[in-house]
Amino acid sequence: MTIRKISLIGSGRVATQLGIHFRETNKTxxxxxxxxxxxxxxxxxxxxxxxxxxxxxxxxxxxxxxxxVVDDAIETIAKNLKTHGKPVVHTSGSVSMDVLRNSGPRYxxxxxxxxxxxxxxxxxxxxxxxxxxACMETEILLxxxxxxxxxxxxxxxxxxxxxIHIAAVFANxxxxxNYMISQEILEKAGVSFDILLPLIDETTNKIHHSxxxxxxxxxxxxxxDNVISKHLNMLLDQPEKRDIYQHLSQYILTHFSNQQKK
Amino acid sequence: MTIRKISLIGSGRVATQLGIHFRETNKTxxxxxxxxxxxxxxxxxxxxxxxxxxxxxxxxxxxxxxxxVVDDAIETIAKNLKTHGKPVVHTSGSVSMDVLRNSGPRYxxxxxxxxxxxxxxxxxxxxxxxxxxACMETEILLxxxxxxxxxxxxxxxxxxxxxIHIAAVFANxxxxxNYMISQEILEKAGVSFDILLPLIDETTNKIHHSxxxxxxxxxxxxxxDNVISKHLNMLLDQPEKRDIYQHLSQYILTHFSNQQKK
Numbered sequence: 215m216t217i218r219k220i221s222l223i224g225s226g227r228v229a230t231q232l233g234i235h236f237r238e239t240n241k242t243x244x245x246x247x248x249x250x251x252x253x254x255x256x257x258x259x260x261x262x263x264x265x266x267x268x269x270x271x272x273x274x275x276x277x278x279x280x281x282x283v284v285d286d287a288i289e290t291i292a293k294n295l296k297t298h299g300k301p302v303v304h305t306s307g308s309v310s311m312d313v314l315r316n317s318g319p320r321y322x323x324x325x326x327x328x329x330x331x332x333x334x335x336x337x338x339x340x341x342x343x344x345x346x347x348a349c350m351e352t353e354i355l356l357x358x359x360x361x362x363x364x365x366x367x368x369x370x371x372x373x374x375x376x377x378i379h380i381a382a383v384f385a386n387x388x389x390x391x392n393y394m395i396s397q398e399i400l401e402k403a404g405v406s407f408d409i410l411l412p413l414i415d416e417t418t419n420k421i422h423h424s425x426x427x428x429x430x431x432x433x434x435x436x437x438x439d440n441v442i443s444k445h446l447n448m449l450l451d452q453p454e455k456r457d458i459y460q461h462l463s464q465y466i467l468t469h470f471s472n473q474q475k476k
Numbered sequence: 477m478t479i480r481k482i483s484l485i486g487s488g489r490v491a492t493q494l495g496i497h498f499r500e501t502n503k504t505x506x507x508x509x510x511x512x513x514x515x516x517x518x519x520x521x522x523x524x525x526x527x528x529x530x531x532x533x534x535x536x537x538x539x540x541x542x543x544x545v546v547d548d549a550i551e552t553i554a555k556n557l558k559t560h561g562k563p564v565v566h567t568s569g570s571v572s573m574d575v576l577r578n579s580g581p582r583y584x585x586x587x588x589x590x591x592x593x594x595x596x597x598x599x600x601x602x603x604x605x606x607x608x609x610a611c612m613e614t615e616i617l618l619x620x621x622x623x624x625x626x627x628x629x630x631x632x633x634x635x636x637x638x639x640i641h642i643a644a645v646f647a648n649x650x651x652x653x654n655y656m657i658s659q660e661i662l663e664k665a666g667v668s669f670d671i672l673l674p675l676i677d678e679t680t681n682k683i684h685h686s687x688x689x690x691x692x693x694x695x696x697x698x699x700x701d702n703v704i705s706k707h708l709n710m711l712l713d714q715p716e717k718r719d720i721y722q723h724l725s726q727y728i729l730t731h732f733s734n735q736q737k738k
Contacts, residue, residue: 285703308703327671329678329693334685340674368671377665380707380721381658385672386679387694388724389651394688394731396643403639409630410647411684412602413590417648418680420591422673426656431591432649441547441570445642454727459642461723462650465716469656 217277217301217359222246222263223291225253227330228305229282233261235338239362244276274298278359280324285309292317301352307379310372311346322347322356325375326364329386338363344370344378395455402452434466479539479563479621484508484525485553487515489592490567491544495523497600501624506538536560540621542586547571554579563614569641572634573608584609584618587637588626591648600625606632606640657717664714696728 220241222229225248233243243261247269248254254265266272272279272295279302281291288304292314295302301320304313307327314321323346330336343360345367347353353369360367370378393414397407420429433441442463449456482503484491487510495505505523509531510516516527528534534541534557541564543553550566554576557564563582566575569589576583585608592598605622607629609615615631622629632640655676659669682691695703704725711718 284698285700308706328675329682329691331682334682336678342671342674366671366674368667370667374665374667376706376710377661378667378671380710381661381665381672382675383694383696383707383721384654384661385658386675387692387696387728388654388720389676389679390683390688390692391724391728391731392646392650392654393683394692396647397688399639399643399646403636403643405630405632405636405640407683407687409589409604409628409640410643412604412628413644413648414651414680414683416591416598417651418676420593420596421652421655421669421676423596425669426652426659429591430649430652430656432645434645434649436546438547444570444638445645448638448642454730458650458724458727459645461720462653465720466649466653468716469653 215277215355217355218242219244219275219277221272221276221279222257222261222282223269223272223279223295224248224282225257226282226284227332228326229280230257230260230332231330231336231338232280232282232305232326233257233263234335235363237261241362245272247272269294269296272296274300276300278303280305289313301355303356307382308376310376311348312372315348320348320352320355322352323372323375324356324360325370327378327382339365342366342368344368344375346370346372346375395458399452399455430466430470432466434463435470437467437471477539477617479617480504481506481537481539483534483538483541484519484523484544485531485534485541485557486510486544487519488544488546489594490588491542492519492522492594493592493598493600494542494544494567494588495519495525496597497625499523503624507534509534531556531558534558536562538562540565542567551575563617565618569644570638572638573610574634577610582610582614582617584614585632585634585637586618586622587632589640589644601627604628604630606630606637608632608634608637657720661714661717692728692732694728696725697732699729699733 221244222233243263245266246254246258246263247266251267258265281304285306288309297318302317303322303324305324311323325344327342341364343364345356347356483506484495505525507528508516508520508525509528513529520527543566547568550571559580564579565584565586567586573585587606589604603626605626607618607622609618
């Protein structure tokens with residue numbers, strides 16, 4: 215069996231990007247469900263699908279129900295979704311596969327590890343897709359589907375997946391928050407954010423070649439208390455950033471002084 | 477006047493990269509000073525210079541003394557350095573230009589904003605170089621020198637420079653620390669770090685096109701307490717990471733809920 219027809223449940227960033235890219239690999243997007251008809255219609259238009267705003271209107275004529283909604287809504291959707299014996303997956307990093315266990319025999323997870331926008335196009339070829347299937351047959355089916363999108367498909371358990379998601383929160387969300395703080399500090403100095411781009415690019419570039427524990431530099435890693443104090447003084451008028459600076463520096467100091475003791 | 481001959485004081489990462497790249501723009505590296513002769517000799521060999529381990533041995537036959545040592549050592553070096561009326565600069569992000577005020581009439585700062593390795597070669601063309609001169613003449617001299625290395629030369633005051641350095645600590649050091657934490661979490665899950673590289677690349681890529689305040693995503697930015705609780709539970713056996721996760725999520729939550737109120 216091969217998946218040719220897909221029903222999308224959800225119309226957010228993940229549903230949009232998956233819908234567009236499935237379509238490019240010649241899948242048929244049968245229907246797009248969203249709670250609001252307008253949202254469904256928007257993505258349906260992009261993917262040549264039929265928009266619906268009622269789970270009852272989802273047709274049995276499909277090869278896969280793909281649930282790409284916010285985590286909190288997955289369980290309710292699963293409870294109300296009739297799968298007609300067809301496979302069903304969700305796309306969340308942190309929700310266990312088991313939430314779908316009452317949705318028929320073939321269920322699983324299809325988690326693309328990337329940060330998506332609705333409009334910014336992105337190549338799927340490099341995106342790791344984490345697959346989990348309730349049975350071997352489903353796992354193979356999902357793996358084949360994922361391999362049509364990406365060259366990096368991995369079988370990942372629910373336990374591993376949530377840890378991957380946590381790691382992604384550090385690597386993406388917390389990192390972006392650092393960039394945001396940087397920008398605000400630069401604004402105060404009357405300097406534009408682009409001055410940091412070559413440094414940020416090189417920071418990213420380095421970890422392609424060395425593990426991040428070997429590329430750590432800066433005042434905290436070398437235990438330079440004078441610079442840390444000077445920076446904390448400069449941040450007295452920005453207490454929130456000062457707190458973060460102090461906390462993170464302390465963690466780095468501890469981490470690297472422990473390492474030296476080893 | 478143009479700078480043709482440079483004396484390097486220091487043999488670390490910044491001195492090494494500047495020495496190599498000055499040499500590529502046909503400057504003569506006259507001498508390399510380091511406290512240890514071996515360190516001086518190593519960089520001297522790379523740059524065709526004479527190694528010295530005594531400040532007294534630094535020749536007057538130069539156009540610039542360039543101090544690239546750890547922040548704490550700059551003041552002592554400056555006190556003991558005879559500049560023979562020649563210009564002198566340091567390369568630090570966080571040390572005021574004034575530390576050189578007793579080193580003769582022409583002093584300034586030459587701060588390349590990048591993270592350097594001793595061995596990894598890097599193109600200087602894109603690296604922002606922050607210039608500050610005690611007088612207009614010195615500033616012009618340094619600007620011309622910097623423009624031979626880089627296409628991005630900026631006149632930056634000491635007050636701005638330390639804020640830029642703080643912003644760089646967030647954008648580079650704290651970001652790399654996030655990557656390190658990610659790697660440790662993935663190790664626990666038995667998943668290799670490379671699974672995060674496409675996400676990290678896209679996180680970096682996004683801020684080339686949008687300001688980071690518009691690219692913030694993730695559980696904290698959308699106020700998803702359930703996911704945050706689940707992640708904190710998963711990190712119970714790693715209290716240090718759990719603390720950081722909690723702190724940063726709280727800051728993001730506060731930041732974005734304040735924003736929504738505005």
